[in-house]
Amino acid sequence: xxxxxxxxxxxxxxxxxxxxxxxxxxxxxxxxxxxxxxxxxxxxxxxxxxxxxxxxxxxxxxxxxxxxxxxxxxxxxxxxxxxxxxxxxxxxxxxxxxxxxxxxxxxxxxxxxxxxxxxxxxxxxxxxxxxxxxxxxxxxxxxxxxxxxxxxxxxxxxxxxxxxxxxxxxxxxxxxxxxxxxxxxxxxxxxxxxxxxxxxxxxxxxxxxxxxxxxxxxxxxxxxxxxxxxxxx
Numbered sequence: 001x002x003x004x005x006x007x008x009x010x011x012x013x014x015x016x017x018x019x020x021x022x023x024x025x026x027x028x029x030x031x032x033x034x035x036x037x038x039x040x041x042x043x044x045x046x047x048x049x050x051x052x053x054x055x056x057x058x059x060x061x062x063x064x065x066x067x068x069x070x071x072x073x074x075x076x077x078x079x080x081x082x083x084x085x086x087x088x089x090x091x092x093x094x095x096x097x098x099x100x101x102x103x104x105x106x107x108x109x110x111x112x113x114x115x116x117x118x119x120x121x122x123x124x125x126x127x128x129x130x131x132x133x134x135x136x137x138x139x140x141x142x143x144x145x146x147x148x149x150x151x152x153x154x155x156x157x158x159x160x161x162x163x164x165x166x167x168x169x170x171x172x173x174x175x176x177x178x179x180x181x182x183x184x185x186x187x188x189x190x191x192x193x194x195x196x197x198x199x200x201x202x203x204x205x206x207x208x209x210x211x212x213x214x215x216x217x218x219x220x221x222x223x224x225x226x227x228x229x230x231x232x233x
Contacts (some may be wrong), residue, residue, distance in 0.1 A: 058084025149173025
């Protein structure tokens with residue numbers, strides 16, 4: 001059986017890799033958007049990344065080679081198989097971080113209903129809660145003081161905490177829509193109402209979630225210590 005340190009070691013071994021959850025329905029509404037996020041991670045931080053994103057089923061044992069899983073979609077999705085539900089529960093318990101990103105950007109919509117149903121199956125008795133604005137995920141690398149995404153469908157992000165660790169992050173503001181570029185590097189979607197600033201915040205929030213996933217033992221009061229010391233020199 002795998003244990004929590006296994007995923008922590010995987011997060012620091014070689015290039016950082018992201019897996020994307022492959023479900024039924026429309027599970028990849030923003031093709032290539034994760035490569036755009038990973039490229040920004042590589043340019044803005046010291047993290048070495050693998051730009052190739054693996055699409056995997058919930059029941060695929062390869063899940064345990066990734067500390068970070070991205071689940072996007074729009075519209076209704078069918079129920080995950082029982083083995084996939086059990087494996088996602090183990091993966092989250094052992095230290096994995098799941099980012100759920102609604103391209104539908106419609107609270108109460110079909111994708112939102114599907115996500116809540118499946119998270120209840122994966123982590124029963126662990127409801128989604130609002131993530132407080134002073135949570136460390138908003139300041140692991142950047143100080144993010146506002147919500148972001150293609151739209152602002154909801155004024156906060158939600159999450160599921162496992163022993164005080166934010167294991168599931170759920171945005172209904174379509175982060176991927178703000179990250180997406182076409183083959184010529186042009187933005188694929190307009191960002192409203194905040195335009196370029198809102199798009200930049202979407203990248204910053206995405207990078208912060210990656211940093212949080214890589215540092216399972218983050219101490220909130222020490223997050224910015226290296227930057228403070230550097231400025232004092």
